[in-house]
Amino acid sequence: MRRWLGPLAAGALVAAATWQATLVAAPFALMRVAMNRLGASGRVNAFTHGAPTRAESQFVVRPSPDLLYSTCVFDRSAGPVLVDVPAIPDHYWSVSIFDARTDVAAVRSDRDTHGAPARLALVAPGAATPAGYEAVPLEHARGIALIRILVSGEDDYHAVDPLRQLSNCRAG
C-alpha cells in the first residue's frame, strides 16, 4: 500500500490543478465561441446590428426580446479601437465592453452620458488615448462591444434602427 502513497498524492495534486485550470480556461473558451459566432462574417472592429431577437435567431444564451443588440468583435492588438454610439433620445441604451475573460471593462448608458453620445477608446494599458475619447484599458486584446437599446415593438424598432446604424466600431 505504501507504494501507492506517492502516486495518490500526485493524483490529488493533478486533480486540484486541473480543477482550477478548467475553471480559469472556461470563460476564455466560451467567449471565444461567442466571438467566433458573432464574427462569423469575418468582420472585426465593425458593428453588426442584430434584428429584433426571436427564438429562431439567438446568438447567446438568455437574450432579451425587449432589447435591440448591436455587436462588435474587437481586436485592439494593432492599436486603439474607437467605439462611438449616438444618443438614442427617450430610450434606455447602453454600450458595454467585455474582455476575452468575460469581465466587463466598461458600461456607459444614457444615464452616464446624460443624453450625449458615448465615445470610448479601447486601448492597451498605458497606451495613449485619442482626443475626445474616454480610455478603456484592456489587458486582453480581443473582446466584444455590445449595444443594448430598449424598444417597445415593431414601430419603435423602425424608428430607432436608423439611429443605431450611425454607431461606429473602428481601428483608430
Added chain:
Amino acid sequence: MLSYADGLNTAARYAICILLGLLAGGGAAVQAVRQGFSDGTLASGPWETGKDFGSADASALVRARVALRGLLALPRSEAMYFTARTDSNGAALDGSCRYEIRGGRFDARWWSVTLYDRAGWLVPNPWHRHSVGSGAVPGESADAWSIAVAPAEQPGLWIPSTGAPQFDLTLRLYHPGSTLREAPQQSVMPEIRRLACGA
C-alpha cells in the same frame, strides 16, 4: 503471492493516479460549472440572483458559471437578473400549467420578465412572444400588475409557455436602486402562483 496491483511498477502507478486526477479534476470542474446558476445564496422567494455578474472580483467558479449561463451579462450597477425555476410553493415551473405572476413597483428604472427553457434559450411559439416588460403595463396597474404564463392564449398580459415542458423565468431590473443592489434578498419579488395544470 503478489497481487496484481503490487506487481505494477512505480511509473505505472503514477500514470494511473495522474490520469485519474486529470479526469476527476476536470470532470468535477465541468460538473460544478453546469450545476449552479450562481452562488445561489441571494434569493427572495423563488427568485435567485448571482452575487457578482460580470465583475472582476468574481471567483473562478462564479465567472465560469456566469460565462456558461449568462454570457455578456451586465454588472449589478447597470442591471440585475433574477431567475425563478419554481413557483412560490417550490414546484418546478411546468409548461403545461397556467400561472399567475403578481407584482408591483420595483426600485429600478425598468423591468421585464422573460421565459426560457432550462438551457436558457427562448422557446419558439406561434405568437413570437417571450416576455412582458414594464412598458407594457398600463400606468394605473404599475403598483399591482399580473402576468399570465400559460400554454394557450390568455387575456391581458401574457407569456406563452407553449412547447416548454420545463421552463424558467428571468426578471431583469435595469438601473436598480441601492436598496435592491445591496440587499436583493430582502426585496419584495413577484409571486408566482400555479393555477391549473393539464389540457
